[in-house]
Amino acid sequence: MKAYCKLGYMEFLRNLGINLIIILELVLVLMSVIFTVSSVKSQLRYYLPLSDMLEGDGFYATPQTAIGGVKPEDFLLSEKDIREKYPQTKDVIAPTSFGASLRKDENVFYEFRGIGYDPVIIDNFKPILVSGKWLDSVDDDNTLHLVVSNNYNSVTTGDEFELTVGEPEKKLKVEIIGEVMDGAVIFKSPENLSDVTKIDSCFINYKLNDEKYVHQPVVIASQEELDKFDVYSYIDKCAFVSLKDGATNEEKEELKKALERAGGCKDMDDIKQNSLMDVKKDLIFLTPIVFGVLIFTVVTVICMSAINAKKQLRSYGIYYTCGSRWRQCIMISAFSSLITEVIACILSALVLVLAKSFGLLSETVIEFGLWQAVACAAVLVLNLITSVIMPIIIIGKTQPREIIKSNE
Amino acid sequence: MRYIFKNIRQFICQNSLMFVLFIISQVFSVLVLLLSYGIYMNYREKSNQDLINTNGMYDEYGEPISETDWHYLMYYMDFSNYIENPKTFGEAKSSYLKIVDYLGEKLDTLNFELCSHKVTQKEADALKGVNLSGKTLRFCYSITKKNGEYSFQDTNTFGVYEKQGNLAEGRWITDEEIRNGDKVCVANPEYFASYDNPDPDLSGEILYDLYDDPDIKIETSGEDKYLNIRGTKYKIVGSENPHFNDTVFLPFFSTPDDFYCGSYFEIKLTKPLTVDEYNGFVDLFEECFGDMIDGDIPEMAMVNVDTQYFYNTNMWISVVIALAAAVNIAALFKYILSTRRKTLAIFKLTGATRGKIRRMYVTEVAVISIVVFLACTVMFRFLLLPTLVKYYPYVEDKYTLKVYGTMFLIYIALVIVTLNILVARYIRKTPVSLLKEG
Numbered sequence: 035m036k037a038y039c040k041l042g043y044m045e046f047l048r049n050l051g052i053n054l055i056i057i058l059e060l061v062l063v064l065m066s067v068i069f070t071v072s073s074v075k076s077q078l079r080y081y082l083p084l085s086d087m088l089e090g091d092g093f094y095a096t097p098q099t100a101i102g103g104v105k106p107e108d109f110l111l112s113e114k115d116i117r118e119k120y121p122q123t124k125d126v127i128a129p130t131s132f133g134a135s136l137r138k139d140e141n142v143f144y145e146f147r148g149i150g151y152d153p154v155i156i157d158n159f160k161p162i163l164v165s166g167k168w169l170d171s172v173d174d175d176n177t178l179h180l181v182v183s184n185n186y187n188s189v190t191t192g193d194e195f196e197l198t199v200g201e202p203e204k205k206l207k208v209e210i211i212g213e214v215m216d217g218a219v220i221f222k223s224p225e226n227l228s229d230v231t232k233i234d235s236c237f238i239n240y241k242l243n244d245e246k247y248v249h250q251p252v253v254i255a256s257q258e259e260l261d262k263f264d265v266y267s268y269i270d271k272c273a274f275v276s277l278k279d280g281a282t283n284e285e286k287e288e289l290k291k292a293l294e295r296a297g298g299c300k301d302m303d304d305i306k307q308n309s310l311m312d313v314k315k316d317l318i319f320l321t322p323i324v325f326g327v328l329i330f331t332v333v334t335v336i337c338m339s340a341i342n343a344k345k346q347l348r349s350y351g352i353y354y355t356c357g358s359r360w361r362q363c364i365m366i367s368a369f370s371s372l373i374t375e376v377i378a379c380i381l382s383a384l385v386l387v388l389a390k391s392f393g394l395l396s397e398t399v400i401e402f403g404l405w406q407a408v409a410c411a412a413v414l415v416l417n418l419i420t421s422v423i424m425p426i427i428i429i430g431k432t433q434p435r436e437i438i439k440s441n442e
Numbered sequence: 443m444r445y446i447f448k449n450i451r452q453f454i455c456q457n458s459l460m461f462v463l464f465i466i467s468q469v470f471s472v473l474v475l476l477l478s479y480g481i482y483m484n485y486r487e488k489s490n491q492d493l494i495n496t497n498g499m500y501d502e503y504g505e506p507i508s509e510t511d512w513h514y515l516m517y518y519m520d521f522s523n524y525i526e527n528p529k530t531f532g533e534a535k536s537s538y539l540k541i542v543d544y545l546g547e548k549l550d551t552l553n554f555e556l557c558s559h560k561v562t563q564k565e566a567d568a569l570k571g572v573n574l575s576g577k578t579l580r581f582c583y584s585i586t587k588k589n590g591e592y593s594f595q596d597t598n599t600f601g602v603y604e605k606q607g608n609l610a611e612g613r614w615i616t617d618e619e620i621r622n623g624d625k626v627c628v629a630n631p632e633y634f635a636s637y638d639n640p641d642p643d644l645s646g647e648i649l650y651d652l653y654d655d656p657d658i659k660i661e662t663s664g665e666d667k668y669l670n671i672r673g674t675k676y677k678i679v680g681s682e683n684p685h686f687n688d689t690v691f692l693p694f695f696s697t698p699d700d701f702y703c704g705s706y707f708e709i710k711l712t713k714p715l716t717v718d719e720y721n722g723f724v725d726l727f728e729e730c731f732g733d734m735i736d737g738d739i740p741e742m743a744m745v746n747v748d749t750q751y752f753y754n755t756n757m758w759i760s761v762v763i764a765l766a767a768a769v770n771i772a773a774l775f776k777y778i779l780s781t782r783r784k785t786l787a788i789f790k791l792t793g794a795t796r797g798k799i800r801r802m803y804v805t806e807v808a809v810i811s812i813v814v815f816l817a818c819t820v821m822f823r824f825l826l827l828p829t830l831v832k833y834y835p836y837v838e839d840k841y842t843l844k845v846y847g848t849m850f851l852i853y854i855a856l857v858i859v860t861l862n863i864l865v866a867r868y869i870r871k872t873p874v875s876l877l878k879e880g
Contacts, residue, residue, distance in 0.1 A: 055773040062766035069759045076752050162747060217717025217747050239746060241717050322833050323759055326477060330763055333470055337463050337770055341777045344460070398755040399748070428459065 038362070041353075042369025049345045053374055056338045060378035060417065061385060063334050064410050068386070069400055070320075070327045071409045076399035077316040080233045081309050083158030084274060087127055088233065088306040092276035093290060096227045097128075097269045098297035108295040111268040116275060120292060122285040127152050128273035129223055132265050134180070134253050136195035136208055144187045144195075147250045148180075149222065150257040150267045159237075161220050166191035166212030169256045177207045178255060178263055183240055184216035185251035200264040210253075217241050220254070223272030227298040232308035236272060271297065335417045339424040343367065347428065354434040364425050371421035375414050382410075446806045449782075453806075457781065464774045468811060471767035472818040473826070475849055478760035480841070484834035485753050529734055531556055532699025537730030541709070542585050542592065544726055548713045549586060555704030556581040556697065558658055558671065580689045581701065594620040594694050612680030620693040627676040628691040629669050631660045671698060703734065716745045772860055775807060779868050786869065787876035796869050803865045804858055811857045819846055 046053055081088070097110040110116050113126040132148035151169065160168045163181070172179040178197060182189050195208040214220060219237045224230055240252060260267050275293065277286055293299035350363040386402065389395050454461050542552050558581060586593050594617055612628070619626050657672045668675040669690065676692060715723065724739050779786075789799055823841065831838045 052773065052777065055769065055776070059766060059769055059773065062762055062769065066759055066762045066766065069755055069762065073752065073755045073759065076748070076755070079748075162751075215747065216721060217744065219746070219748050239717065239744070241721075241744075318833055320756075322477065322830060323481070323756060326474065327759065327763065330470060330474070330766065333463075333466055334766060334770055337467060337774060340459060340463055341773060344777065345780075395758075397751055398758060399751045400755055400758070 038365045038369050041366045042373060045346055045349060045366060045370040046373045048349070049342070052341060052345055053370075056342060056374055057378045057381065059334055059338055060375065061382045063331050063413060064378065064382040065385065066327050067331065067409045067413055068382075068402060068406045069398075070324055071406045072398075072400045074317070074320055074324065075401075075403075075405055077320065078313060079159060080237050081313050083154055084127060084233060087125060087274045087276050088302060088309060090124070090276045090279075090302070091281065091286065092124075092274065092302040093293055093299040094227075094230060094302060094305050095273045095275055095293040095299035096223070096230075096271045096297045097273055097293070098271055108292070110273075110292070110296040113269070115269075116273075120285075120289050122278055122281045122289060124276045124278040126273055126275050127154055128269045129155070129221055130257060130260070130267035131270035132255070132260060132267035134197065136189070136197060136253075138193075138195055144185075144189060145250050146182070146185075146189075146253040148265075148267070149220075149252055149254050149270075150260045151221065151254060152257050155221050156256055159221060162215040162218040163212050164215045166210070168212055169254065172211065172256070172259075177209045178259055178265065179209055179211045180253040180255050181212040181214060182210050182254075183214045183220075183252040187251070189251075197265070199266070206263050206265070214240065214252075214254070220252070222252075223270050225271070227300060230272075230300070230305065232305055232312055234309065234312060274302070275299075276302070331413055331416070335413070335420050336424070339371070339417070339420040340428070342371065342421060343425040343428045346370070346425070350425065350429065351434040360426075360429060364422050367425050368418060368422050371418055375417060379410075379414070445802055446809060449802070449806050450810065453778065457778070460774065460778060460781075464771070464778070465810070465814060467767065467770045467774055468814040469818055471764070471771060472815050472853065473822060474760070474763050474767050475853060476819070476822050476841075477830070478764060479845065479849065480830060480834055480837040481756060481760055483840040484836045485757070529703045529731065530699060531697055531701040531703065534703050534730065535694075535699070538583075538585060539592065540730065541723070541726060542587055544723060545709065545711070545715075545719075546587065548711050548715060548719070550710040550712045552585045553706070553708040553710070554583055555706040556583065556701040557704050558701055580704070581692055581697065582689050583691075583694055583697075585694065592621070592694075593617055610681050612678070614680055615691060615693055620695060623696040624693060625674065625676045625696055626679045626693060627669050628680040628682060629676075629678050629689075630681045631667050631678060672700075674698065703731070707731075714745045715742065716747065716750070720744050768856065768860065771857070772864060775861060776864060776868075779803070779865065783871075783876040787873035790869075790873045790876075796866075799869050800862065800865045804861050807861050808854060808858060811854060815850055815853055819850075 075082075095110075110119070112130065113128060116126050117123050129152075130150035132150055134146035134148035135143055136146060137143040156169045160170065161181075164184075166181070169179060169181055182191075189210060191210055191213050193210045195210075197206045197208045198204070199206050217239050220240045221236055222238050222240065224235055224238070229235055255265075257267070259265075273293075275289065277289065290299060346367060350360070350367075353363050353366070354360065386395075538552060538554060542549060545552075584594065594615075609628070610630070614628060615624075615626050659670050661668045661670050661675065667678040669678055670676075676696075682689065709723075720742060727739060728735060786799065823846075827838075827841060
């Protein structure tokens with residue numbers, strides 16, 4: 035193994051010029067794969083976080099607490115409330131509302147509308163931020179972490195406040211850890227049940243201008259932290275409620291009636307079908323691009339492997355003459371290819387980091403996550419396999435003497 | 443020339459695999475180039491509605507904003523503010539131009555009105571909520587910006603007027619006349635003759651104040667008619683259809699500075715604004731006309747930032763793939779050059795100059811590239827484009843002969859320049875070093 039590594043490294047250095055070009059090619063291939071996967075993932079960004087919910091049996095509901103025909107005994111204020119009253123409930127994903135009068139000091143306080151997000155939403159859907167960080171990476175301390183929208187009060191990342199919570203009242207330290215870009219899409223309950231036809235309907239552009247109508251900008255918190263610090267919150271006109279597997283029709287009907295009494299509901303299947311149509315339409319746009327990138331990757335990988343194999347052919351002939359077998363020569367080629375791939379990976383990471391820090395990728399949906407990593411790994415494995423197969427194809431039944439004698 | 447075809451024949455026979463890969467890379471490069479153009483044109487031409495997200499947006503009446511409500515914004519400023527804080531045209535002139543500059547290419551036209559006199563309390567009360575048309579003399583303006591210059595005549599508003607036959611006789615004012623500040627105008631002299639017989643307003647009250655503007659009168663000199671506004675004479679070069687008889691069009695730069703800003707303000711857009719642009723426009727509008735603004739600036743459907751970012755990503759994908767395809771071809775040709783080092787050494791030893799050798803190799807690849815490009819273009823046009831239209835519906839009529847020709851020139855130019863650099867570096871080596879390479 036050590037010998038293969040050493041010889042692979044020597045082959046890499048011997049054909050440094052062409053290997054540098056191959057590294058550049060690989061970097062570009064990995065970039066295009068990362069960009070394409072990011073593009074595809076961005077089209078599924080509304081559907082994916084809630085796909086389990088949408089594909090199961092359940093309802094979209096608009097529980098309300100305002101006066102409007104809903105009796106207090108029919109209120110469904112929280113996930114806990116729904117689960118306790120209706121044990122056939124499997125899961126509830128619902129943004130909640132909470133009061134956020136943030137006090138700076140004795141005389142200065144700011145009124146915000148608080149929205150609480152479930153972990154599912156926080157982990158899978160991150161709005162575009164102008165500063166700071168999202169709620170998915172907060173420290174576990176005695177502070178309530180909030181992300182604020184663009185606002186006329188100039189409250190921004192880093193500001194600290196106090197919030198009075200609980201019975202008996204206590205003061206809670208609050209820190210603004212991020213600021214959402216004006217016009218960025220956030221998960222927020224639409225006004226009316228009829229407005230919700232697909233999952234996209236629950237994702238709206240929240241703008242500074244909206245303050246003029248509701249007079250309060252928005253702060254977003256994690257529901258887990260709200261529960262931890264005993265901040266009162268309630269479901270506000272948007273809840274995805276799923277049923278346990280094996281729930282009977284009576285149980286389903288009971289839950290449906292309860293949700294209708296609480297403010298209204300519609301079948302999850304309708305929303306799922308409309309959402310899938312939307313996703314399909316969006317992905318169709320990407321089909322030529324994905325197809326093109328796929329073919330491009332294969333063509334490039336084959337070309338690079340062919341060039342590499344051809345360049346190393348003479349060396350293989352000499353190794354064979356010295357006692358090595360073709361199989362061992364191929365291992366040397368594979369190790370040389372592995373070195374190329376490692377350098378290409380490091381360079382790609384560097385290029386991405388530099389591009390991000392210089393703001394070149396700021397107005398794109400390009401990110402690096404599990405999907406992108408898997409796609410890159412697939413490309414690298416393909417490259418490795420091709421670098422093993424290509425010498426076999428090129429050498430074929432040729433004799434080493436002919437290889438050494440050839441003009442190439 | 444014979445060496446070029448000989449080289450190509452040798453290339454095919456001795457290095458079939460590399461030749462096939464070379465052709466495939468070229469085919470792919472050409473297709474990427476053509477496809478990238480299609481994606482870009484589709485993005486540009488894509489229905490503006492596709493970029494809009496109006497989820498959760500409502501107008502001042504609580505009605506959901508339609509996705510078509512992006513292309514114009516109309517605002518009526520409060521007349522009652524005029525009594526106390528009337529803004530003259532002289533004060534507001536630069537503000538109108540600032541807004542035009544700010545909106546830039548996205549602006550189709552900025553339309554506004556001026557009043558020739560200070561609005562009285564009676565007029566303000568009478569005009570509140572009442573359509574201005576027919577009740578007061580209106581001075582209308584329409585500004586846009588084309589090729590970096592303000593344009594006042596060539597606007598959608600005036601264009602529509604002209605096409606609809608709103609000009610009864612004469613002509614419209616030209617941009618040159620406006621920029622030069624010439625004293626010309628379009629008005630209907632018959633309108634001023636009707637001063638003595640004004641129409642009553644909806645309540646039946648005759649608003650003499652609106653019509654009784656002794657500072658504006660018609661004067662005749664020979665065959666020419668003039669509109670005399672407070673001693674300044676504007677030659678009437680065209681008169682309107684009597685239906686629009688209450689509107690006068692004066693050149694922007696020769697309008698008297700002591701005119702007052704009217705209530706009507708409208709922008710028409712060619713593309714939807716982003717949220718940042720809308721906020722910037724509102725800030726600028728409030729800065730320019732803050733004391734005349736009453737109530738909220740209307741909502742507009744705006745570009746969904748997430749969707750815009752998605753399209754930007756697709757552009758980046760096209761760029762990266764095009765770059766990689768170019769590097770691929772360069773790498774393949776570099777390898778091919780390395781296989782011809784002995785032939786190259788012999789050419790140099792037998793007296794071939796660097797220039798000749800470079801031209802030979804570059805022409806060889808150029809010939810292959812031209813044939814490949816033409817074949818790919820035909821294949822793209824008749825096989826791929828019909829399928830592509832299903833995914834990118836706006837590209838169908840974008841691929842003209844001129845576009846293909848331009849792409850051909852760009853492609854061949856890039857190939858020739860890249861190969862020239864590659865070959866020039868390689869043929870600098872001495873015959874001995876070329877022969878020794880192995």
